[in-house]
Structures are given as structure tokens and as C-alpha cells.
Amino acid sequence: MQKIITVTLNPSLDKGTSVDRIVPEKKLQCTIPTLEPGGGGINVSRALDHLGCKSLALYLCGGYTGEQFEKMMGETGIESVAFDIAQDTRENLIVVDASSHAQYRFGMQGPTLSEKDWQQPLIFLQNNTGYEYVVASGSLPPGVPLDFFARMAAIVEKKGAKLIIDTSGEALKHAVKEGVFLIKPNLAELSYLHGVDELKGDEIVSAARAIINNGGSQIVVVSLGAKGALLITKDETIQIPSPLVEVKSTVGAGDSMVAGIVLGIERGYSWKQVLALGIACGTAATMNSGTALCSEEDVARLYTYLQNEKS
Numbered sequence: 001m002q003k004i005i006t007v008t009l010n011p012s013l014d015k016g017t018s019v020d021r022i023v024p025e026k027k028l029q030c031t032i033p034t035l036e037p038g039g040g041g042i043n044v045s046r047a048l049d050h051l052g053c054k055s056l057a058l059y060l061c062g063g064y065t066g067e068q069f070e071k072m073m074g075e076t077g078i079e080s081v082a083f084d085i086a087q088d089t090r091e092n093l094i095v096v097d098a099s100s101h102a103q104y105r106f107g108m109q110g111p112t113l114s115e116k117d118w119q120q121p122l123i124f125l126q127n128n129t130g131y132e133y134v135v136a137s138g139s140l141p142p143g144v145p146l147d148f149f150a151r152m153a154a155i156v157e158k159k160g161a162k163l164i165i166d167t168s169g170e171a172l173k174h175a176v177k178e179g180v181f182l183i184k185p186n187l188a189e190l191s192y193l194h195g196v197d198e199l200k201g202d203e204i205v206s207a208a209r210a211i212i213n214n215g216g217s218q219i220v221v222v223s224l225g226a227k228g229a230l231l232i233t234k235d236e237t238i239q240i241p242s243p244l245v246e247v248k249s250t251v252g253a254g255d256s257m258v259a260g261i262v263l264g265i266e267r268g269y270s271w272k273q274v275l276a277l278g279i280a281c282g283t284a285a286t287m288n289s290g291t292a293l294c295s296e297e298d299v300a301r302l303y304t305y306l307q308n309e310k311s
């Protein structure tokens with residue numbers, strides 16, 4: 001059993017292409033599309049693989065697109081367990097306007113899952129041991145109860161493992177009620193958890209620490225976009241800005257950041273090093289086109305740079 005398990009309920013077959021210019025009502029000539037298996041936890045496993053770290057990816061898939069998805073996952077060499085569902089795996093479309101370099105991302109709704117479907121990864125976690133970290137990333141498809149991640153948290157805790165959650169809305173709120181090891185909300189998601197429209201200044205740290213003090217999460221990493229991120233524990237607050245780079249794609253940047261965070265924790269890094277590695281991975285992902293995610297070389301260079309930055 002791998003130390004790190006990722007869970008993806010709503011994977012997607014990501015198609016990336018570009019056109020000379022996006023205009024309405026005209027037939028647009030697209031470049032040959034690139035295809036990648038995507039979705040929250042899948043992207044985390046792919047990013048970890050790029051960094052030389054093995055993980056086990058659990059995901060649900062079905063239909064013709066599911067068969068193609070499973071074939072492509074096999075080609076990545078990432079260890080995985082696919083749970084069959086009746087409906088088709090979703091597809092996402094990423095289109096770049098070559099004239100403006102603007103990226104358009106079209107995310108499709110996932111298939112509606114039955115209770116038998118969404119119970120499968122929970123049963124797997126319940127019936128297996130030896131894992132130390134579980135990363136649950138991405139949205140909940142229709143049919144999945146809002147307390148799904150809370151149910152997962154209870155199982156993972158009993159196994160003596162640590163649950164890292166990267167989701168939003170009511171699903172995140174339920175997970176925090178149960179209590180997890182780490183959450184990675186952006187500013188809007190943290191504001192939602194705190195019941196306000198927008199947190200500002202010192203309110204951000206106060207809101208994160210309230211979650212920690214209430215047992216919702218031991219660690220809170222707040223993504224601040226171009227301003228980098230904050231890592232808050234019960235006793236520490238660390239902020240590191242994002243390095244300035246040419247952004248080619250934002251697909252999978254957040255998932256790459258999660259991969260860097262869990263890898264840093266698994267390696268026993270200090271919290272500053274964990275945050276620096278997470279930001280390096282997230283930033284590195286934006287430097288590559290389409291769905292390529294982060295490269296080990298870019299991550300190493302950015303991590304060295306951030307290590308010399310003052311928090």
C-alpha cells in the first residue's frame with residue numbers, strides 16, 4: 001500500500017486545444033487536441049508522479065469515456081484503482097485563444113452517482129491499512145451526500161492516517177465539522193466557512209485559527225492567488241508570495257499546490273518549507289500549456305528561489 005492515497009469522485013477526460021481567435025457564430029478551426037486524465041485527486045497523483053513520488057489514485061469511472069480514461073491512467077504508470085459506475089465519465093474542454101493568449105475552461109457536470117457508486121472508495125479505505133495520507137480533492141458529483149468527506153474523515157482517523165481536503169461549499173463545511181488534518185481553501189471559500197462575504201487583512205488568520213481551535217482542521221492553507229498563500233497552525237502563521245512567471249495555463253495549479261504540500265509533509269519539512277514547495281508546484285503548473293501540470297525542474301528552481309524569500 002502506498003503512503004499517499006488520492007480520491008477523485010468526479011474525474012474528467014480533459015481535452016485541450018487552441019484556435020486563432022474565438023468569435024461567435026463561426027466555425028472555428030482547432031488544433032489537434034491533447035488528452036489527459038484529470039480531476040482533483042487525479043491531478044494531485046500526476047503532479048506527485050512528476051516529482052518522483054508514488055501514490056495510489058482511487059477514482060470512479062464509467063461508459064466509453066471511462067474506458068478511455070482508465071486506459072490513459074494505465075499509460076501514466078500511476079498505481080490506481082478504478083471503481084465502475086453506470087454513467088459516463090465527464091469531459092472538460094480547455095481552449096486557448098491564440099490571438100490574446102486567453103484561456104477558456106469549460107467544466108462539465110459529472111455523472112449522477114448512486115449510493116453503491118460513492119460508497120466504493122469509502123469501503124476501500126475501511127478495508128485497507130498501511131496508508132498515511134489521504135488527499136480528497138475536487139467537487140462532489142450529483143447524488144453524493146454533502147457529508148461524504150466527513151464520513152471519509154471518520155474512517156481515515158480510525159486508521160491513524162491524515163486527511164487533506166481540497167473542496168468547497170457545503171462539502172467543505174461538513175468536513176470541517178468532523179475534523180480533518182489539513183484544508184486548502186481560497187479566500188472566498190474561507191470567507192464562506194466563516195459566514196461572511198469577504199475576509200480582509202488580519203481577519204483571514206483569525207478565521208483560519210478559529211477553525212483550528214474548534215477542531216475543524218489542524219492546518220489551514222489559504223490560497224491567495226497572485227499574493228501566494230498563508231499557512232496557519234495553532235502557533236504559527238507563514239505567508240509566502242508567489243513568484244512572478246509567465247502564466248500559460250491555470251489548469252491543475254491548485255492540485256499541483258496540494259501535491260507539493262503533501263509531499264513536503266511526508267518528507268518531514270518545516271512548515272515554511274512545506275508552503276514553499278506547495279507554491280513552487282502550483283506556480284510551476286501555470287508555466288506549462290494546457291493540462292501538463294508542473295515539471296520537476298521548474299519546481300526545483302522555484303523552490304530554491306522561495307527558500308530565500310522572507311515569510
